[in-house]
């Protein structure tokens with residue numbers, strides 16, 4: 194397979210649209226002097242409006258695709274075992290699919306599955322012409338090596354960019370399927386009008402799905418990038434250098450206000466479930482799950498960071514919705530590319 198130089202869909206064009214909002218460095222609107230209330234916080238880089246714009250374009254592309262090819266593209270969402278947070282996340286993706294007219298197919302596989310059987314299941318999805326894209330929810334049960342999925346998934350259907358082929362394309366600057374979360378982190382900055390070129394960016398986390406690709410994508414935008422990880426000596430020394438900080442470590446409150454320089458723009462990728470009483474205050478958009486007594490917080494301690502940063506993504510409501518929306522742009526591109534490889538329109542049976 195060669196790198197596909199596909200014409201961008203309208204959704205993809207939407208993802209690189211110029212900033213619709215003023216840069217984070219712009220002064221906040223003047224407060225009404227007669228109003229008494231809490232001190233103004235930092236600019237919140239909300240993912241919701243960006244995701245809505247992307248979804249609207251995807252919906253147009255889906256309608257166009259159905260007219261041209263006569264079937265609805267399907268995203269297969271594979272869940273191995275019963276992991277409650279994963280199940281919640283997958284339900285969100287399936288809902289997003291439904292909103293734009295994409296078929297979301299949840300493929301639930303028992304946690305006791307063998308690696309060979311999981312490989313076979315993914316092979317069936319690879320071979321299914323109605324399935325345009327496949328994502329597999331992580332983490333897998335400990336017994337199953339990650340390579341079971343990564344090595345098996347067809348790169349042409351690898352819409353979350355986990356296959357080495359797509360990782361290679363990204364690293365070498367070709368168009369491929371990007372890991373959607375890392376792409377979302379950078380897309381939020383671009384679409385919020387945050388200048389990246391020539392700026393000092395620090396990424397906390399070096400996983401293959403988030404930290405590493407985020408660093409590569411920031412370099413593509415001509416930022417000067419430092420990557421930190423669990424063996425980094427004196428993390429705060431690095432985070433204080435950042436003009437742009439992307440945090441993807443999976444540790445609630447890892448980065449505090451004392452570790453930041455004034456005016457930094459922060460993308461908090463972390464999603465952590467903590468007891469409802471702990472973590473960031475509600476004004477970052479964090480929601481308590483009344484039933485479970487838990488809440489979602491990021492890796493950045495919002496309470497201490499809010500007075501230091503110029504702008505920050507809320508958790509939840511920042512990176513997450515944009516990730517899902519971008520995933521669907523990938524799905525549409527995959528569907529179109531697959532039609533170009535086999536131009537006969539497919540007919541749905543049943």
Ligand SMILES: NC(=O)c1ccc[n+]([C@@H]2O[C@H](COP(=O)([O-])OP(=O)(O)OC[C@H]3O[C@@H](n4cnc5c(N)ncnc54)[C@H](OP(=O)(O)O)[C@@H]3O)[C@@H](O)[C@H]2O)c1
Pocket residue numbers: 374397398399400401402403404421422423424425428441442443444447462463464465512513516
């Ligand atoms: N918003 C979304 O759509 C979305 C999607 C995916 C993931 N996430 C969230 O993003 C976070 C990261 O996910 P992931 O899959 O990248 O996690 P991961 O695979 O566990 O990687 C975590 C990274 O953080 C580094 N790290 C851990 N503790 C650290 C510390 N004390 N100081 C500095 N670096 C540290 C690790 O370093 P080592 O490499 O040295 O171990 C590793 O590179 C999680 O909270 C996850 O839930 C959000």
